[in-house]
Amino acid sequence: MTSRSTYHHGDLRQAVLDAALDVIAADGPAALSLRDLARRAGVSHAAPAHHFKDRTGLLTALAAQGYGLLAETLATAPDLRERGVRYVRFAVEHPAHFQVMFQPELLRADDPDLIAARERASAELRAGVAGLRELPDARTAGIAAWSLAHGFATLLLTHNVRDALGDRDPEDYFRSLTGLLFTGQLPLTDGE
Amino acid sequence: MTSRSTYHHGDLRQAVLDAALDVIAADGPAALSLRDLARRAGVSHAAPAHHFKDRTGLLTALAAQGYGLLAETLATAPDLRERGVRYVRFAVEHPAHFQVMFQPELLRADDPDLIAARERASAELRAGVAGLRELPDARTAGIAAWSLAHGFATLLLTHNVRDALGDRDPEDYFRSLTGLLFTGQLPLTDGE
C-alpha cells in the first residue's frame, strides 16, 4: 500500500475510514492522527483532508456511518428486549463507531448527514416502545430501556463488567439483566 | 495569575487540576493541553510535568480524584434507589471527572491511586445491593442497577435526553425511570 501505480488512490475515503476504525478500536479517538492514516493508505499527509475537511469531519463521518449501521440493526428486531440485545451487540461489534457516536465534543453537531443518520436510529429506538399502548408515557419508557442498554454497553466497553461476566456471552448476560429488572425482582428501598 | 512574585507557585498541582476540569467540562478531554494549563496558572510550559509526569498522568490523577468523590457521595445513601440518584447527580455536578473516569485509553491502568480509589467506589456500589438477601445473584443485580444509572447519566451528558427531560430535574426524572422499570410496568415482548 505504500507505493501506488496510479496517482489517484481509488477509494481513499473508505480506506481512511477503515483505518480510523482500527486505530480507535485499539487506542481510542485521542490516538487518531490524520497523518498516520495517510501513511497507512500510502498517500501524502494532506490527502485525507480533501475527503473530510479536517479531523472533526472524519470523526463526524464515522459517527454518521455508525448511526446508519445501528438503525439497520435495530430495524428488524421483533420486540423491545431484542432491540436492547442488538444495541449491546452493536456496541461490541462496532466499538469504534460506538465511542465516537457518543462523544459530541468530537463531532460537528450541525452536519446534515450526521443529523439524518441519528434521526433514523432514534426513530428505531422509539419504534421499540411505540406499540406499548398501555403505557402512560412511552417516551419515558423508551429512555428507561435505552438507559439500561446504553449503560450496559458502555460499562462493557470500558472493561467494568469483566469479572461479573466471566466467560459468558455479553448478549446472554444482558438478557438476564432485563429479566431481573423488568419482573420487579429487585427492590428499590429498605435494602438492609 | 500571569505574574507571580514568588518563584514557586504555591499549589500548582491543584491549580492545574482545577483548570483541567474547566477545559474538559467545556470542550472534552481532547481539547486539553498541558501548555494551555501552564499558561492559565502563570507558569512555564514544563512546570505541570513535574506534578503529573505527562498528559496521561494528569488525566489519571483526575480520574482517581473522581472515584474518590463518587465513593464519598455514595457512602451515605440510605437505599439502592437513592444510590442511583446520587450516581446521576455526581455525573451532572462533575461532568469532567465522569468523562475521564470512563475512558480507559486516557488513563494509566496500573496507577496505584487510581486502582485504590476505583475500588473504594466499587465497594460502595456493591454495598447498595449487598443487603438484598432474597436475590439469587446480588452481583448481577448490581450490574443491572449500575447499568441503568450509568446509561442515564451518560445519555444526559451527551445531550441525548434533552427533549424528553424538558425542564424537569434530572434526578427526579431518574426516579420516575426506576419506578417505571422496577415495578414491571414495561413489558419486554409482544410489543406490537
Next chain:
DNA sequence: CCATCATCTTGTCACTGACTAGATAATGCG
C-alpha cells in the same frame, strides 16, 4: 479536444507533548 473539476502532492506554519539541563527555593540533618 479542451475546459472544468475532483483528487492528490509538496511546502509551510503554529502548536503540542516530551525531554534535558540548569536555576531557585524549601527542607532536613549535622
Next chain:
DNA sequence: CGCATTATCTAGTCAGTGACAAGATGATGG
C-alpha cells in the same frame, strides 16, 4: 546555624500534528 539534598520551576529543543495554500495529476463531460 550551615550545608547538602530535594522539590519545584524555567528555558531550550525536537519530532509529530492539524490546518492551510499553491500547484500537479488525472477524470469527466460538453
